[in-house]
Amino acid sequence: MILGVYPQTKIFEKFLYLEKINKHMRVYILSAVRTAIGKFGGYFKDINPPELGGIVIQEALKRSGIPSSSVDLVIMGNVLRAGHGQDLARQALLKANLPVTVDGYCIDMVCSSGMMSIINGGQMIKSGDAEVVVVGGMESMSRAAFSISADARWGVKSALHKEFKLTDTMLYDGLTDPANYKLMGQEADMIAKERDVKREELDNVAFESHMRAYKATASGNFKSEVVPVTTSNGEVYQDEGIRKDTSLEKLSKLRPAFGENGLHTAGNSSQISDGASALVLAGESAITKFGVEPIAELKGISWIGTEGWRFPEAPVYAIKKLLSKIGKTVNDIDYFENNEAFAVASVLVHKLLGIPYERLNLFGGAIALGHPIGASGARIVTTLINVLTKNNAEKGIASLCHGTGGATAIYIEKVRGLK
Template structure:
């Protein structure tokens, strides 16, 4: 089996829901990053074997959006592409798919990642309208919001994921104060990373006609405070999570260039990291926020390392309870977890986040000269994925 290396990893700044990136489709955001990662590494795109992109809300965006983004980026027609939909884990599973193709010898050079425009999620009319509904006496034929229905609603029980996060938090008897401390620290860390330019290595500014549209993450709130958070009502009556302790609905993309050792030598590339292993796990759907714990435990068993032997962790901060669980059940100290902030501050563009946290993990490891890192994230329907990387020689 071949070793798999990460040559480069980039992302867009993350745009707020209805914010600066609303006028860019997921395909356009993905195409921009596919093109940039090719240019940054002086690649001939015809040498690529395949492009793999995660995306969750694809209603009305046309066939095979990964292929559309690839062609738009200038990748030739004879290089194929495919989509991955594993809800929030789509971007990471795209990377795992690409790595598996290289590991097995079926590919040598792959671009993998994810893209999402939650701002452009369409409303959907029920199928009955296709077959001629004259009068809806029952009032059952409701328009569906694809953002909710395909993005954040549990298909098994009808609850949205925030309600399920509340259920886990209640079971664990987490206090609102603890969750708000996690959220506050997320914003402060993200603000600090932005202020000191730590994200510049990973963020590709979005421009239009040579005018910068967005160059930093749009959801960071440097002026927030624990006092402000404490005054917000819970999103659901009787719940514990508020808008402040939940990840932000967002737009963005991330791409990662994967290569075999042979491709690195052949195309004069330089590896930034090596993929050590990856894993996944699943629980009951409403326990999705706990699933990363199991995915990481499986990964550590598989690779033979302990939590203490991992320098940095990234866990997608879908909700503040996600971070609390990671700290408590894996015994990961907060100074090793999401050191540049998490999705509560940065945002959570569903199909892109799995690749984004890998990108940020590599950047943070390089910034502080750490050797080994693990990224993990939960996904709707109850599962999670994880990946371990090491700094390349």
């Protein structure tokens, strides 16, 4: 080795490598859509998750301007997959008429599944392993399976002293903490009491959620993000769970849902729901190749774990971590979307981070719209882009908590916005 030559050669090679992958370093969102959100046993009760997923994947690609043959991968969030067959993301992409050569996989991070699909897809592009990735989430809580114990597989010589109970997989896999078998609503009550949150505060969040969602619907603000779904009862394009006639008085009369002295009710907790959302992500090379214009840029990500029962508080720490990474403060961000799994989640980001309610969940949240758990992470990012567009704003953060204790957060900047 000749001193002075070899190191320079290596540095030059490294420079060429970095220059090569630099084309993939920025991640853009080309399109973002969602279905309307159906109530439990409502609009979509007969539609399996891959069908809902296929609808949004197909529409997201159509709006992106990218040919389906150029998709490298499909990543979809989904939690309640029991009984729906192998690899639901792959099923969904085939229903969307993507080429058989396109592969896909599902993510189960409970409520953060849809958002982690965006994070995963973005990292695929940043690494240079993909140019175009379709991401999102799909969930049919109405069609969640019932199961029996695996002991039944091996036969029962005698039923004496044995019981085989049906387990509701929606409740067990989606809404129960496996560490202590408490319902997530019970844990939401626990953190609300520890943080001295009052019932009135929770009901105020719920009331505002419904009023904002109703106003956004009535004014047509959701039209640019919702793709209609054809059902046996006709075309569905409006969220089913919004209660325009609710009031603080009505909410205050509801009984606690998770314990005699609890704070959360059916009125200030998110709705069990069905729905799907999809976004198309692309790197700079794909933008140039296809001559398409992004609607937003993905500019920051974070995730964090907490004690399981503290899950509603986790977005506070995920947002703090994200703000630190991107070098910004709450005041630098125009609008926030934080999933309303339970009303206490909104109260906590307001109180502990100082996020004004006027800049939080501007078009309502999961209390009014619904919470199809595997899809919500993608849905709130889609809605955030819409909020930024309608309000001529640029910077936004989306966040949500997830079961077992944790949260994810994403920072985006609007480019063109939704049309």
